[in-house]
Amino acid sequence: MPKTAAHLSFRRSLSITHRALIATLFVLALMVADARFHWLEPLRDGLSVFVRPLVALGQLPVRVWEAVERLTLDVVAVQQENAELRRQLHQLAVQAWEGAAARRDNAALRALLGLTPPPHTRPIAAEVLYDSPDPFSRRVVIDRGSNHGVRVGLAVVATNGLVGQVTRVQPLVSEVTLLTHEGMRVPVQVPRTGVRGILWGQGEEWLALRDVLGEVRVAEGDEVVTSGLDGLYPPGIPVGRVVRIEGVGVAPLVWVAPAERGEQWRQLLILERLPAPQ
Amino acid sequence: MDQPTHRSRELLNPPLRGWMVVTLLVAIALDLIPRHWFGWGPEALLLTLTFWALRAPAWCGVGLALLLGLAVDVGRGAVLGQTALAAIWLVWGVQTWRPRLLWFGPWGQAAHLVWLWAAVLLLQMAVRWVVVGEIDHGRGYWLAPLWMALLWPLWHGLLLWPQRVGGSVSPP
Numbered sequence: 001m002p003k004t005a006a007h008l009s010f011r012r013s014l015s016i017t018h019r020a021l022i023a024t025l026f027v028l029a030l031m032v033a034d035a036r037f038h039w040l041e042p043l044r045d046g047l048s049v050f051v052r053p054l055v056a057l058g059q060l061p062v063r064v065w066e067a068v069e070r071l072t073l074d075v076v077a078v079q080q081e082n083a084e085l086r087r088q089l090h091q092l093a094v095q096a097w098e099g100a101a102a103r104r105d106n107a108a109l110r111a112l113l114g115l116t117p118p119p120h121t122r123p124i125a126a127e128v129l130y131d132s133p134d135p136f137s138r139r140v141v142i143d144r145g146s147n148h149g150v151r152v153g154l155a156v157v158a159t160n161g162l163v164g165q166v167t168r169v170q171p172l173v174s175e176v177t178l179l180t181h182e183g184m185r186v187p188v189q190v191p192r193t194g195v196r197g198i199l200w201g202q203g204e205e206w207l208a209l210r211d212v213l214g215e216v217r218v219a220e221g222d223e224v225v226t227s228g229l230d231g232l233y234p235p236g237i238p239v240g241r242v243v244r245i246e247g248v249g250v251a252p253l254v255w256v257a258p259a260e261r262g263e264q265w266r267q268l269l270i271l272e273r274l275p276a277p278q
Numbered sequence: 279m280d281q282p283t284h285r286s287r288e289l290l291n292p293p294l295r296g297w298m299v300v301t302l303l304v305a306i307a308l309d310l311i312p313r314h315w316f317g318w319g320p321e322a323l324l325l326t327l328t329f330w331a332l333r334a335p336a337w338c339g340v341g342l343a344l345l346l347g348l349a350v351d352v353g354r355g356a357v358l359g360q361t362a363l364a365a366i367w368l369v370w371g372v373q374t375w376r377p378r379l380l381w382f383g384p385w386g387q388a389a390h391l392v393w394l395w396a397a398v399l400l401l402q403m404a405v406r407w408v409v410v411g412e413i414d415h416g417r418g419y420w421l422a423p424l425w426m427a428l429l430w431p432l433w434h435g436l437l438l439w440p441q442r443v444g445g446s447v448s449p450p
Contacts, residue, residue, distance in 0.1 A: 058353070182412045
């Protein structure tokens with residue numbers, strides 16, 4: 001009876017347009033709170049408990065694909081790759097000995113001059129679990145988290161240079177934002193001339209060198225490495241190579257092709273920059 | 279339940295709530311597949327919400343769109359609310375356009391809906407640009423509405439399947 005009465009009364013609920021507008025205000029507030037102020041991490045962690053089974057379900061095709069890949073493993077190709085890797089390992093061992101000798105010399109000279117010892121790094125090996133399904137971001141999720149000593153802000157590298165930065169950490173996994181993500185910034189230096197500036201991610205595969213300090217002495221083909229001025233990235237990690245210079249004068253736009261494409265590696269290395277030992 | 283389509287003489291059972299829940303959950307899982315392999319594909323949640331807003335408007339409203347959009351954002355690690363925003367205005371568009379859409383067959387509906395999907399993706403990108411300050415998007419982002427239009431007849435048939443009775447009525 002009450003149901004019928006309610007049905008017969010002319011009680012009106014909000015129209016769908018009003019509901020959509022109210023929901024939009026709510027969503028806009030969420031987006032601002034999340035993207036601008038990062039207030040919603042606890043909410044995100046809480047909700048992720050409910051979404052995790054669906055995430056696992058979504059990754060099922062990838063896991064199946066990997067299993068098929070393992071089944072159809074080409075032994076000859078793996079042996080060839082193994083031999084190539086061993087050759088590279090020997091070359092790297094020689095470079096490591098030379099590096100160790102240089103570091104000893106450097107430490108001795110710095111001690112003579114009374115300089116503080118240089119910072120060193122601690123590596124954490126990680127494997128890429130999957131890349132982010134968000135169309136707007138260039139990120140990968142790796143299998144190392146706060147339990148393994150990963151912190152927000154650490155540099156992530158691969159064979160040819162810098163890949164990105166850890167931007168979100170959970171106990172068992174963390175999220176790495178790639179260099180090319182729009183809005184990523186890296187303080188860099190051009191070793192040939194000593195020019196310093198800041199690289200901005202531009203999406204796709206481009207980086208732009210902006211905010212160059214002093215006169216812009218940069219030419220096409222110049223190597224660009226991290227300057228280490230932020231105190232986060234270790235200095236001297238290759239970032240890319242100058243490919244194009246647009247405009248002249250005080251503030252030209254310098255385009256840099258990244259040395260490393262983060263999407264193509266399964267194994268990555270997280271570098272923690274430790275303070276100099278006293 | 280009357281089906282105000284001029285061409286369908288098919289008898290349909292009322293929509294099943296359990297089937298709606300299952301299809302929406304599967305759609306979210308499809309949206310969470312890492313896209314590295316094939317670039318950017320269709321937005322499964324938007325596709326499925328379109329169907330339910332069209333076929334069961336009393337169940338599939340703004341609130342449900344908001345909730346499921348947030349679930350996708352959490353699963354993707356995206357800015358909270360970006361997918362929810364697209365889903366809300368999608369449901370609004372479908373429900374507003376519903377009397378017209380139901381007159382068309384699946385391909386005719388797809389031809390209408392492709393603009394709606396493109397519009398909500400444009401809205402999503404524009405709001406992200408204003409709020410987050412980033413405009414970069416995946417390479418296949420604008421192909422998503424086309425994918426969805428091509429998939430719509432198949433998806434529509436699949437989701438409608440449990441409601442099919444098998445008989446047909448003759449026109450009055």
